Amino acid sequence: MSSLISRSTRTRSILRRVLHCTLLALAVYALVGAGDPASRFNDLGHQLMCICGCNQILLECNHVGCPDSDGMRNELMSAVSRGDSDSLVEQSFVQKYGPTVLAAPTTTGFDRTAWIVPFAALGLGLLTVVFVVRAWKNRPAPAIADGVPPVRGSELERLREKAREETDL
Amino acid sequence: MAQIGSFALLLALALSIYSFGAGILALLFHDDPDWDRVGETARRAGVVVFAAVFLAAVALVVSAFRDDFTIAYIFHHSNRELPAPYKFATLWSGQEGSLLFWSLLLSGYGFVLRLRYKTDQRLFAYASVVLAGVQIFFLLLVNFAANPFGLLEGPLRADGSGLNPLLQYPEMVIHPPMLYLGYVGFTVPFAFALGALIMKYPGEKWIHITRRWTMVTWAFLTCGIFLGAHWAYSVLGWGGYWGWDPVENASLMPWLAGTAFLHSVMMQEKRGMLKVWNMWLVFGTFWLAIWGTFLTRSGMIASVHAFAQSSIGMWFAWFLGITLVVFLIFFIKNSSHLKSEHKLESLISRESSFLFNNLLFVLLCFTVAWGTWFPKISELVQGNKVTVGAPFYNRVAIPVALLLLILTALGPLLAWRKTSFESLKRNFKWPAIGALAVAAFLMITPASWGSPFGLRPWQDIAYFYSLMAIGLAALVTFTVASEFYRGGRVISGHTGQGMFASMVQLTHRNTRRYGGYIVHFGVVVVIVGLAGSAFNQDREQEMANGDKMTIGPYTLICRSYTDDDAPNYASEWAILDVYKGGKQIDTMTPVRRFYKASQQTSTMPDIRSSLNEDLYLVFEGLNPDNGHPIIKAHLNPLVMWIWLGVWIMLVGTVLALVPNAPAPVRVQSARLAESAATPVPAGAGD
Numbered sequence: 001m002s003s004l005i006s007r008s009t010r011t012r013s014i015l016r017r018v019l020h021c022t023l024l025a026l027a028v029y030a031l032v033g034a035g036d037p038a039s040r041f042n043d044l045g046h047q048l049m050c051i052c053g054c055n056q057i058l059l060e061c062n063h064v065g066c067p068d069s070d071g072m073r074n075e076l077m078s079a080v081s082r083g084d085s086d087s088l089v090e091q092s093f094v095q096k097y098g099p100t101v102l103a104a105p106t107t108t109g110f111d112r113t114a115w116i117v118p119f120a121a122l123g124l125g126l127l128t129v130v131f132v133v134r135a136w137k138n139r140p141a142p143a144i145a146d147g148v149p150p151v152r153g154s155e156l157e158r159l160r161e162k163a164r165e166e167t168d169l
Numbered sequence: 170m171a172q173i174g175s176f177a178l179l180l181a182l183a184l185s186i187y188s189f190g191a192g193i194l195a196l197l198f199h200d201d202p203d204w205d206r207v208g209e210t211a212r213r214a215g216v217v218v219f220a221a222v223f224l225a226a227v228a229l230v231v232s233a234f235r236d237d238f239t240i241a242y243i244f245h246h247s248n249r250e251l252p253a254p255y256k257f258a259t260l261w262s263g264q265e266g267s268l269l270f271w272s273l274l275l276s277g278y279g280f281v282l283r284l285r286y287k288t289d290q291r292l293f294a295y296a297s298v299v300l301a302g303v304q305i306f307f308l309l310l311v312n313f314a315a316n317p318f319g320l321l322e323g324p325l326r327a328d329g330s331g332l333n334p335l336l337q338y339p340e341m342v343i344h345p346p347m348l349y350l351g352y353v354g355f356t357v358p359f360a361f362a363l364g365a366l367i368m369k370y371p372g373e374k375w376i377h378i379t380r381r382w383t384m385v386t387w388a389f390l391t392c393g394i395f396l397g398a399h400w401a402y403s404v405l406g407w408g409g410y411w412g413w414d415p416v417e418n419a420s421l422m423p424w425l426a427g428t429a430f431l432h433s434v435m436m437q438e439k440r441g442m443l444k445v446w447n448m449w450l451v452f453g454t455f456w457l458a459i460w461g462t463f464l465t466r467s468g469m470i471a472s473v474h475a476f477a478q479s480s481i482g483m484w485f486a487w488f489l490g491i492t493l494v495v496f497l498i499f500f501i502k503n504s505s506h507l508k509s510e511h512k513l514e515s516l517i518s519r520e521s522s523f524l525f526n527n528l529l530f531v532l533l534c535f536t537v538a539w540g541t542w543f544p545k546i547s548e549l550v551q552g553n554k555v556t557v558g559a560p561f562y563n564r565v566a567i568p569v570a571l572l573l574l575i576l577t578a579l580g581p582l583l584a585w586r587k588t589s590f591e592s593l594k595r596n597f598k599w600p601a602i603g604a605l606a607v608a609a610f611l612m613i614t615p616a617s618w619g620s621p622f623g624l625r626p627w628q629d630i631a632y633f634y635s636l637m638a639i640g641l642a643a644l645v646t647f648t649v650a651s652e653f654y655r656g657g658r659v660i661s662g663h664t665g666q667g668m669f670a671s672m673v674q675l676t677h678r679n680t681r682r683y684g685g686y687i688v689h690f691g692v693v694v695v696i697v698g699l700a701g702s703a704f705n706q707d708r709e710q711e712m713a714n715g716d717k718m719t720i721g722p723y724t725l726i727c728r729s730y731t732d733d734d735a736p737n738y739a740s741e742w743a744i745l746d747v748y749k750g751g752k753q754i755d756t757m758t759p760v761r762r763f764y765k766a767s768q769q770t771s772t773m774p775d776i777r778s779s780l781n782e783d784l785y786l787v788f789e790g791l792n793p794d795n796g797h798p799i800i801k802a803h804l805n806p807l808v809m810w811i812w813l814g815v816w817i818m819l820v821g822t823v824l825a826l827v828p829n830a831p832a833p834v835r836v837q838s839a840r841l842a843e844s845a846a847t848p849v850p851a852g853a854g855d
Contacts, residue, residue, distance in 0.1 A: 060407040103558035118536040136513035
């Protein structure tokens with residue numbers, strides 16, 4: 001009994017350590033990514049849209065003489081160089097250019113539904129498929145009558161053809 | 170020409186109305202032989218519609234070649250110096266012309282369908298009536314809402330406004346026809362499906378008849394979508410091929426629904442299952458094709474590709490509503506006819522893999538539709554628009570697409586009805602080990618080998634997705650290869666042929682199945698190409714003569730900058746020598762053009778493609794202060810794999826359309842089975 005208890009305590013302790021290590025690794029991963037200004041500029045620049053009407057991501061807008069993208073890129077570069085956080089940069093862009101400057105909906109307010117609905121649909125779809133599969137599996141098999149005559153002639157050929165079709169080879 | 174065109178369109182409308190009305194009456198009174206003759210006239214009227222619409226299309230093209238600027242459409246979409254292929258392409262370059270082109274293709278499909286009516290006269294008569302109904306809608310549009318032969322008001326102009334510069338690219342001569350052949354083509358399976366539903370068609374023959382139509386249509390749409398992607402890559406100059414623009418999404422939605430149908434239709438053919446689902450998928454695919462057109466032509470959704478805002482949006486909305494109501498009425502009335510013939514026996518079976526496959530395709534389709542409409546929904550709910558761009562689709566659609574890849578790998582290994590877990594494990598073990606080996610190899614190799622080697626998934630989420638995509642692509646490839654190998658080995662054992670010859674024979678015996686596997690292989694090649702985008706690099710630099718720019722393994726040295734003048738446009742370009750490993754390997758010349766008639770500027774990137782990567786140079790313009798060219802260079806790994814994959818997909822589709830070689834006759838086994846059951850007279854069973 002005591003060995004069982006000590007084994008479960010040990011397992012829990014190992015699990016806790018694994019969890020701590022995972023969290024630490026994730027934190028390091030997040031901080032490492034956050035520290036590099038060039039990659040931050042690149043990441044943020046791909047989260048913003050050019051507002052000239054070209055419907056392109058800010059860093060991909062290539063219109064010759066685009067009235068907006070150069071200025072926006074410079075603003076972004078300055079903000080990243082100043083060390084502004086990602087959310088502060090995005091907020092300042094939204095304040096200046098409006099919500100359409102963000103390349104994807106935010107995860108707050110009504111915008112959150114944009115993210116939730118596809119995954120909710122996936123969950124609902126999976127549930128439906130599982131339900132359909134169960135319903136089909138539980139459907140009663142056709143009853144086999146007594147004294148079924150043996151299959152032969154064209155009937156046999158038809159069934160062989162059907163079997164060939166169903167087995168695909 | 171304008172009068173001829175207008176008259177031809179009116180005639181086509183009258184004939185379509187007759188074909189529709191008389192066709193319905195003939196079907197209602199089909200017991201009466203007199204009405205049979207009326208039905209025949211309806212069919213012939215439908216055939217002649219093609220001739221009339223073709224005449225109208227010819228009139229418009231001739232007008233473009235004759236620079237007839239009295240026609241407003243020609244004035245707005247052509248000019249005297251426009252090269253001949255683009256004058257031809259004027260037919261589909263604008264709203265009115267493209268609707269005429271749509272009518273032409275629809276009448277063309279109707280022409281073929283009505284000529285092949287002897288396959289099943291009654292079913293074809295129903296399909297012909299449905300097609301005539303759709304044809305009436307498009308002919309009403311081109312006659313009364315968007316007439317391509319409308320005359321220009323005001324004084325006669327010496328020259329036209331010219332074609333949009335972005336459309337002056339060779340692929341634009343074939344991309345729209347392919348895309349439209351795909352969109353319009355889905356009307357045919359829909360017509361057969363609705364016809365079969367109305368007449369409670371017994372059996373699955375209609376599915377057999379429409380399968381080829383659907384595959385051909387699907388191939389056209391696939392081709393159209395990827396030609397569009399290639400056009401965007403080669404012309405738009407932003408270094409990408411897919412921007413999740415609403416117009417691009419509009420083409421993707423029917424493709425996804427159509428792909429789901431091509432898979433689920435096998436359940437109906439082989440097991441008599443999913444009849445209701447297939448009916449809705451066929452309808453949904455057709456409806457989405459029209460809905461996509463509505464999106465891009467109503468002005469409701471902002472897009473750089475969209476046609477000008479016009480009133481025809483309401484026409485489409487009404488048409489979509491009417492088709493939905495008509496379909497619903499007949500579905501509710503006759504859905505009892507669509508009962509499944511078999512039950513599902515196991516969760517580990519081909520049937521259930523198709524169910525999940527369909528779920529994911531439909532979910533992807535829904536996600537694309539949701540993302541496309543969300544800006545509008547947001548505007549209605551919270552009063553302000555939001556942008557739903559690439560970051561949204563990448564985060565939502567990529568995981569679902571990866572799940573689909575897993576199913577693509579698993580599906581072929583599952584048998585119909587039931588597969589034992591042991592058999593699945595046995596068949597899946599080696600492909601899975603192979604895929605893990607590929608993924609591990611990509612992770613441990615040095616990044617200096619170039620993309621996609623040195624893939625460290627912990628460095629960036631894009632690398633993680635990329636590794637998953639390539640690993641799963643390897644899994645699909647190995648399962649497909651194992652299917653060919655195992656089938657080939659069986660035939661080789663029976664016939665003594667070599668393995669390759671056996672695999673060819675195997676493919677010929679079941680072209681649909683093995684053609685399908687080749688399509689799957691093409692898809693994974695495309696996926697590998699898409700996965701390369703995680704490693705894209707770009708640099709922008711002002712380059713005076715002799716200046717250097719380095720990107721990846723390439724060094725670019727600007728040699729000169731020059732300009733030229735052609736009748737249709739003036740151009741300026743930079744001349745850059747390309748060095749790799751210290752050796753000059755190429756000279757590239759990205760161009761920027763100024764189109765005189767439309768007074769618009771366009772860039773023509775220069776792309777150096779290889780299997781490893783594309784070096785993509787854009788001439789962005791001149792620095793106004795010092796006149797030095799500004800060059801943007803992109804290094805896009807594995808892009809060529811995308812175009813290569815599409816070719817493989819098309820080859821697989823063509824192969825799947827080839828009729829099967831006759832199966833070997835196993836007379837002996839049949840006789841044995843018979844003789845075991847009951848004594849039979851001599852000669853029976855031969």
